[in-house]
Amino acid sequence: MPAFAESGGGGAEPPLVESYLDLLRRGGIAPAEGRAAAAVEERELPLIDLECLMTATGDEARRAACAGAMARAASEWGFFQVTNHGVGGALLERLRAEQARLFRLPFETKSRAGLLNGSYRWGAPTATSLRHLSWSEAFHVPLASISGSACDFGELGSLRGVMQEVADAMSRVAKAVAVALAGSLMQAAAEAEAFPAGCDETTCFLRLNRYPACPFAPDTFGLVPHTDSDFLTVLCQDQVGGLQLMKDARWVAVKPHPDALIVNIGDLFQAWSNNRYKSVEHKVVANAKAERFSAAYFLCPSYHAPVGTCGEPSPYRTFTFGEYRRKVQEDVKRTGKKIGLSNFLKQQPPQPQ
Template sequence: MMSHNIGSRDDDDDDVGADPSPVPSSLHLQHPADQSELATPWSLQSLAVHADDSPLRIPSHVPEQFLLPEHLRPTVKHDDYLIYNAHEEIPVIDMAACNLDGDVVDVTAMETVVAQVRDACLNWGFFEIINHGVEEELLSRVLRQATRFFTLPYLDKMKVVKPPGKYSGYGHATVKEGDVRPWSEGFYFTDETTTAEFAQTLWPEDNNDFVDSYSQYTEKMKHLSGRLMQIIVAGLGVNVAHFEQYTANTGGLLRWNYYPACPEPLKTFGLTAHTDFNLLTVVHLGEVGGLQIEKDGKWIAVRPHPGALAVNIGDTLQVLTNARYKSVPHRAVVNTTKSRISLVYFWVPLTSINIVPSPDLVTEDNPCKYKPFNFDAMTKMKQMYFLNTLDHFLLEE
């Protein structure tokens, strides 16, 4: 199974880093036996004080550490799917004409898929796919394991907290110390070894399905990402060799996100606006809305479709295409009544070579836009600039 060298980094921080806020010994958290899910984000629990041993409960307002300035607060609710015209519906592409093995069932239908993906990349940087070859049973299994984890008591989850500078473990996404905290929590995975260690720590007597579902899911996501990349490059009409040097023998990162219900959802974010650093991101959205993308200066709520997976372009692919395809800004919002879990797979480029545009996409009319940079430079810049990261690698005109 894939083991990616990204998992061994020892930097001071990274763009999906944890800010664990260790629990002082004077704090005592209790969870009622009938509590079926977390009441609040993990970082709020780490600040809670219960001198009378009463259980942690949902707050009546958004505490200060989660409160956004008014000009940054979301104005589009999690389920406002109809704020844009029907002809602007986010593309949903049927992948039945191909499968994970790359076999073409119908040449004409395959050409249609390539064209649809090309249009989605050009106009949205984002699309959903159905009939993608990832079994519903596997999606359900992984979702059950994520739910199993996030419903653990807070102190149990802290046993696998993500150390500073590491990619694997429990925490929440934050750019740097001092940022407004997201109304969410996450669990990050890089390889089978650390996943097995997590499972052994959390469930020493019953952890097989946790590891097996992770392994099967990431293997499927890896193959699906590679197949999607082939389709994307086919739509560009360029030499595939430039792209293959970044995708051969590479892997990915998996993150589970949990967004609890929130008493004042328009005063905070589940995850602030950002672009992804990688090639492609494939997301199982679940059934509850919350993901939003930016198009033409407007925020659009993504409607989850049963069995569909969402795909968005990352910063690396934007550079490889010389900005022909752009990394889409996106964010997560929360709501007052329903929690949400998403399963996010980040397909990461080979990290040992510089990221540069395809020569076929550099012309007199469209000169090279980016100076060469490596993956380490990208991730360090992402620490400081969660959004518009690539602006800092632009060539001077």
């Protein structure tokens, strides 16, 4: 495994090999049902043209048709792709180049407290099983800190401006999609325009991801199966592939589209929509030969903001985003996995005997 020979001694790679081998010694190979790879069908996600929503030229009929297509995809898939989204290809190429420079920094530099607001994450240092190990590294940056003087970009001064441009552009996409999806479930247009409550440029996140080539693929997760804990996520990925989602109780591989962004519903939108829109489990499978880059924008409210509902009766009790995050963290610490929305149902499902 020559690409990882320096992972513990000043190289760029995080100590993923060491973590893998330690978990292997302690717990063995993950059982078959927990493995990252299996024979899966590659599918095209629903593809939706956003031009009529992102410009002033779209008429009401086209806007309604676009919103309806997104609502169907959000209900049936929980995922869809969007084109003519206004996030320029040249901008995304600049971001990709900056990401490559960022992740080539020495591991000790990436993991020091000040860099990008101390937002560096890698693998799963607290994992107790190979099923919990993600073969990846990331910077999960609060938008509020990108332009702040306290956020240290080190020698990568040009990264700040590119991240800000991408965050602004993806924010416009997220807002337009969220309002259209909310409008499909609400009668009052003014209420939909204000959705989602408590979300602004100070509460959302931009995450820069890198998935190194993995000598233990394909039985390794690039990112472990999970649902997103936000309202919705806007994802830009390269053409390497590896993203899979659960569809009809089976894993489906997502075929990359060169000009599209991916949008997926998060837990909060499922709760707000009274389960009409689906927050779907998804994962990334590690690749043995190629590294993969992606960037994700997370549409999140403030921690004090109530999630609310599109209409009563709701199956969920009232809760805030902060309550939800704390409960997720408690469950992961206690059980090793996220339990999620079922914790907040008004009527709790019966416990297994």
